[in-house]
Amino acid sequence: MQSRNSNDIKLSYKQYSDKMGYIYHDSIPIVASEKSRLLFNISGGVRYQEELLEQKRAEEEQVSSIQKCVRTDSIDSVGISGRHHICFEMLGHFMFYSHNEKETKENFIEFAYNFLVRELELGRNRIFATVHPNDEVTLRVWNKLENKNIITNDKNIFISPYAEKSALRTEILWQRTDESLVELWNLVFTQFNSSKLFENPSLTVGADSGASLERIVSAYENKDNNYENSMWVDYVKYISELGNKDDIYILRKIADLMNAIVNLIQEGLIPGNKVQPYMLRKMMRNTFDLCDDLCIDVNQLLSYITTDESVQLIFEDEKNKYDKSIVNGLKQAEKLINKLGIENIDINYLKSTCGLSNRYINILLSSSYEKTKVKKQ
Numbered sequence: 001m002q003s004r005n006s007n008d009i010k011l012s013y014k015q016y017s018d019k020m021g022y023i024y025h026d027s028i029p030i031v032a033s034e035k036s037r038l039l040f041n042i043s044g045g046v047r048y049q050e051e052l053l054e055q056k057r058a059e060e061e062q063v064s065s066i067q068k069c070v071r072t073d074s075i076d077s078v079g080i081s082g083r084h085h086i087c088f089e090m091l092g093h094f095m096f097y098s099h100n101e102k103e104t105k106e107n108f109i110e111f112a113y114n115f116l117v118r119e120l121e122l123g124r125n126r127i128f129a130t131v132h133p134n135d136e137v138t139l140r141v142w143n144k145l146e147n148k149n150i151i152t153n154d155k156n157i158f159i160s161p162y163a164e165k166s167a168l169r170t171e172i173l174w175q176r177t178d179e180s181l182v183e184l185w186n187l188v189f190t191q192f193n194s195s196k197l198f199e200n201p202s203l204t205v206g207a208d209s210g211a212s213l214e215r216i217v218s219a220y221e222n223k224d225n226n227y228e229n230s231m232w233v234d235y236v237k238y239i240s241e242l243g244n245k246d247d248i249y250i251l252r253k254i255a256d257l258m259n260a261i262v263n264l265i266q267e268g269l270i271p272g273n274k275v276q277p278y279m280l281r282k283m284m285r286n287t288f289d290l291c292d293d294l295c296i297d298v299n300q301l302l303s304y305i306t307t308d309e310s311v312q313l314i315f316e317d318e319k320n321k322y323d324k325s326i327v328n329g330l331k332q333a334e335k336l337i338n339k340l341g342i343e344n345i346d347i348n349y350l351k352s353t354c355g356l357s358n359r360y361i362n363i364l365l366s367s368s369y370e371k372t373k374v375k376k377q
Contacts, residue, residue: 005220005221005231006231012120014066022093025065029041030069030087031267031276032276039275042069044067045188045209048208051206052190054097054206067092069087070086070264072283078253079227079249083226085214091216095107095205097205104207106141109142116172125149127175129172130150130151130170130171131153132154133153134198157169158190166192166195167192172185182215184212184215187209188208189207190207191206236252239251243295254287259305265280281318284318284322293359329360345365
């Protein structure tokens, strides 16, 4: 989802990166390559993992990007927190082992902080920083910037899952109107050649960062919830009017799922039964169920996001396949219930073999229970 403010912030970030001597890189595809251990690119730093782990020599010392990302590990909680999304854009800047610790941290932290307070003019008094208690260099940088809102956090560490390296982190937090804090920017300094912190320090320091565009827009517009900022508010309102329902968390989840689905299809992914295509299929069928629950026409909802006929055809085809699979699955499940009795039905079997979602299993079991009750009477 985009808005005037989100586009303006992205343009400002590109121009700022150039001014600060960072080479800007365009976003790479969301769907991860076959060589990757990931289904999708989950952060801006994924593409630079080899450089950050010193497995590959970087072509440029300092780069920046705005990377489109997809994370599917917490779909069930999307829409509730108001700060997480399935598909989102991440601002990032990176330095590849060309400077010492002091120079790297000064450059890196000042880049992020000054973009927020000088370019976007966010209030300094509402910006907080977290620092590891043993990271004296980072603490001195924040003190130099005259930031008085410093929080000590011994959890500010990162251990590389694929190599024997560890890192210190510092976070830039934003104070919302209710005085709670939300992370705006995460800055990581990989500086130890060991999975144990402070063991075998490297002579050079690699740095990477990530900042959610959606959260930055919320801070810029003084909104405490991403779904209330200009990127999302009209879309969620439109879904609400279509379904005439007031379950705000379900409305937000539908909005988030639809945004992720459309972005993946526009990048060439087609729903199917293998790996990434299967994840897309799961998201689409989850959306169909949610829309059916709220009596929302998914095609009407889709037309709000895109007029791309190819995307609409894929939606139509997948909806037809899903409807047929549900009809067949219900018939198969009803036979099992009649044969074994409702009390002996394995829910997981209905999901894996009959291909039924929780929605249709609940409908089926409720119907069967009522029939059983009537028979007993």
